[in-house]
Amino acid sequence: INYIDGSSKIASNVNWTHKSGPGLLTGNIFKAHNAGSQSVMTVSYEEGGNLYQGDFIINVKPAPLSLFIAEAKLDLYAGEIYNLNNLALRVKYDDNSEFLVNADSWQVESGSGSISGANYIAPLSSGTAYLRARYSETTGLGPITVTAGILVEIRPALQNLTCSVTDYNLDIGFSKNLADFTYYAHYDDGSSRTVTNISYSMFS
DSSP: OBOTTSOBOOOOOOEEEEEESSSEEETTEEEOOSSSEEEEEEEEEEETTEEEEEEEEEEEOOOEEEEEESOSEEEEETTOEEEGGGSOEEEEETTSOEEEEOOSEEEEEEESOEEETTEEEOOSSOEEEEEEEEEEEEETTEEEEEEEEEEEEEEOOEEEEEESOSOOOOOTTOOOOGGGSOEEEEETTSOEEEEOOOOOOOOO
16 A cells, blocks of 8 residues: 555555456455456455555466467478478467467377477488477466377488489580480389489589
8 A cells, every 4th residue: 555655555454356357256366267368356445434446457368278280291301300490380279369389399209200309300211200299388277288290201312313324325526415314213212213303414
């Protein structure tokens, strides 16, 4: 309580009333509504036959309900290191608001690869993995954790490139278009395919 002479004191014999907003006031104890909202309490104090009142605003923090990852799938190459903070994670709260966040932690739920900080390190061979993100907030009900998962497709790693011919005889003064040959890319999963986006250089 502040007085006009500049003095003040802490008053204990005050009364609280619930003026507006959700929640429940029992005596001096206010229990917040689960959804994010704003409640107004009125505090009353009587001294010398005079009644003094003031409003006290309580902003109730919304609680997280779920976590979403915008991308449906992640395509990586074998051995690639990917920063998972590049994924768009969105938390939905019980007041229907949504916010972009970074995960508190990631784990490899199934498949291969490993997590180092916010990085996923793909294995050195092709396959799939399923990663799970976790995000937590502390509320009046205690810590609340929401999770979301994403599938990772790991493309095979290129092992070598071969040509349809191993040598070619060319007479002096003649030319040959190297794109006429057929080139094959071979991958670590045993697969191969014909490729055309070839660049050429002369080394001897």
